[in-house]
Amino acid sequence: MNFDYLNMFLFNTLQEVLDQNIEAKIETLKYNVRKMLVTKSEKPLGKIHLIDSICRLRVSYHFEHEIEEVLQHIHNNYVKNGEITFENDIFSVATLFRLLRQHGFHVLPNVFNKFKDKQGNFSERLTRDIEGMLSLYEATHIMVHGEDILEEALAFTTTHLEYIANQLNHPHAIQVKHSLRQALHKNLPRLEARSYISIYEKDPFHNENILAKLDFNMLQRLHQKEFGNVYKWWKELDMTNKLPYARDRMAESCFWALAVYFEPQYSTIRKIMMKIIITMTVVDDTYDAYGTIDELELFTKAIERLDIGLDNLPDYMKFLYRIILDLYEEIEQEMRNNGRVYALNYYVKEWQLKKYIxxxxxxxxxxxxxYEPTLEDLQVFAYQKNHLVMCL
Structure with missing residues (x-):
């Protein structure tokens, strides 16, 4: 009897049962949270903090429609001509301001004038409200050009939070230091979720129905499986031996894809992004550090034509070109399977041909x-290379 095979079979079977149980529990928790969001309430503003927690824990993709409806209702009833009209504490006002802006609603920062003193400075009384200061600090990071009041609020909150960071007790100390190091709006979704889970579960008022940890772990297993499949593809190509000059950036490339799309429904595009970024890293090294100018001119023309007649290319470039061609064919098949073949020509034109290569x-x-490029040259160059991310 093959005990290795038996052990693997038993492990996979057990994992499937566990996953099914977890998925069932997640569905129950989703139902409970959805019910809280859609329940009619005389105080819809009370849902602000629930929505904020859902978004920061990165489970909001389960409730996009419900969150949109709640915020639309609040915007219709509590925002007039872009100004928040309800009177409340700085924590709630700043949280609502940030949530509305993050979800595309028009809202002005004038509401924060009410938290200033007679001299036109932010009131020192605010410094006694740690959560309010943190909320205002996070809200300032979605300012647009010319919003002086948010510039002032950023300077005010940063100064005071840095001063008290080492004087606070756990968990406020951890949260303040984390926010000062990496603001919510500028952090990567998965990293923010992982950090906030640890903070949120220590909050005595946290909501047990929010499925953060279960959802995170389920997604983590999916991401690990995707990484394993892409790693297998990379090893089978044997690039390390066939193109020894190229960097091995597997982990970074896969992490980039997760930074753009982490939700389970984007598994296919994540796989494609991972392979594209890995491949273009090798192309980058070929152009920057290995190929001669004559070889690179030939390779560029070959890519532009998508021509499989490559007799005039050196062997290492033929190998790299075939990888690109195989990846193109894989993307074509995925696009056909998803009914999006119309996007293929744009992908070739904007990513490989006219822009990136x-x-x-x-x-x-x-x-x-x-040649020392001018500022205008560099602007055009940056525009071309940035099209990779835009096309994806």
Whole structure:
């Protein structure tokens, strides 16, 4: 009897049972949270903090429609001409302001004037409200150009939070230091979720129905499986031996994809993004550190034509080109399976042909000719290379 096979079979069977039980529990918790969001209430503003927790724990993708309806209702009834009209504490006002802006609603920062003293400075009384200060601090990071009051609020909250950070007790100390190091609006979703789970579960008023930890662990297993599949693809290509000059950036490339799409419904696009980023890292090294200018000119023309007649290319470039061509065919099949074949021409035109590869070639020509690019040259160059992210 093959005991390794038997052990693997038993492990997989047990994992499937556990996953089914967890999924059933998640569905129950989702139902409870959804019920809290849609329940009619005389005080809909009371749902602000629930929505904030759901969003910060990154489980909001389960409740997008319900959250949108609640915020739309609040915006219709408590925001006039862009100004929040309800009177409340700084914590609630700043949280609502941030949530509305993050979800695309028009709202002005004028509401924060009510928290200033007669001299036009933010009231020192606010410094006694740690959660309020944190909420205002986070709200300032979604300011737009010209919003002086948010600039003032950022300076005010930063100064006071830095001063008291080492004087606070757990868990406020951890939360303040974390926010000062990396503001919510500027953090990566999965990292913020992982950090906030630890903070939220220690809050005595946390909601047991929010499925943060279960959802995080379920997604983590999915992401690990995706990484394993992409890693297997990478190892089978044997790039490390066939293109020894290229960097091995597997972990970073997969992490980039998670930074853009972490939700389970985007598994296919994550896989594609991971492979594209890994492949383009190798292309980058080819243009920057290995290929001669003549080889690079030939390679660029071959990519532009998507021409499989590559007899004039060196062997290492033929190998790299076939990887790109195979990836293109894989993307084509995925697009057909998802009814999005119309996007394929845009992908080829904007990513491989006219923008990204040509940007590498431009850079190689500058280096070969000892050319010092102008500011305008660099702006065009950055625009071309940034199209990779935009197209994805």
């Amino acid at each position: 040509q940007a590498y070639m431009t850079e190689a020509r500058w280096l070969n000719n000892n």
